[in-house]
Structures are given as structure tokens and as C-alpha cells.
Amino acid sequence: MNDTLALANLDFTIDSPLMHGSGPYLPTLTKKGSNAEIRFEHLSSGEKVLMALTFCIYYTQDRRQAISYPKLLLFDEIDAPLHPSKTKLLINTITDTLVAKHGIHV
Numbered sequence: 001m002n003d004t005l006a007l008a009n010l011d012f013t014i015d016s017p018l019m020h021g022s023g024p025y026l027p028t029l030t031k032k033g034s035n036a037e038i039r040f041e042h043l044s045s046g047e048k049v050l051m052a053l054t055f056c057i058y059y060t061q062d063r064r065q066a067i068s069y070p071k072l073l074l075f076d077e078i079d080a081p082l083h084p085s086k087t088k089l090l091i092n093t094i095t096d097t098l099v100a101k102h103g104i105h106v
Contacts, residue, residue: 012031045081
């Protein structure tokens with residue numbers, strides 16, 4: 001997952017679940033540079049959009065997932081909560097991953 005976060009240019013890493021843990025896994029993000037731990041619910045709305053797209057990309061790359069991709073994917077103002085500097089990143093990620101690699105019409 002951390003490789004996908006880096007690919008999406010998000011300044012976070014995510015911890016891994018314990019291999020032999022029996023309790024619930026509550027993922028924690030760590031902000032690169034400051035090493036501040038951040039819970040998902042404390043992300044900005046724009047960061048949540050980018051994080052959701054990053055998880056989508058991660059699952060499309062995971063060969064263990066039995067996924068049938070949709071032929072068409074509709075987005076409605078997905079970039080609205082984003083800082084303008086992140087809009088190009090979002091569009092490039094959608095184009096490179098969903099359209100080019102998986103043939104989904106957007």
C-alpha cells in the first residue's frame with residue numbers, strides 16, 4: 001500500500017497489521033516529514049478523495065482480488081474538495097490507471 005501512496009504523490013505512509021495479532025486492525029497514517037500520526041477521519045475532504053482513489057488503485061493492482069471492472073465510471077465534481085495543485089494529479093491518476101491500464105471509460 002505504501003508504494004501506491006508514493007505513486008499517487010501522497011505524503012503519507014500506512015502501518016501494517018500485526019501478522020499474528022488477534023485484535024482489530026485500526027490503520028494509522030504517518031505524515032512524511034513530520035512523522036505525525038493521523039487517523040483517517042482527521043484527513044481533509046480533499047485528502048479523503050485522494051486516499052479513496054489510492055485505495056481503488058491499490059486494489060486494481062492486487063492480483064489476489066477477483067475484480068471485474070465496470071465499462072463506464074461516472075465522476076461528479078470529484079475534484080471539488082481538492083486544492084488546485086492536486087487536480088492534475090487526480091486526473092493523471094485516473095487516466096493512467098483506470099483508463100489506460102484497465103480500459104474503463106470515464
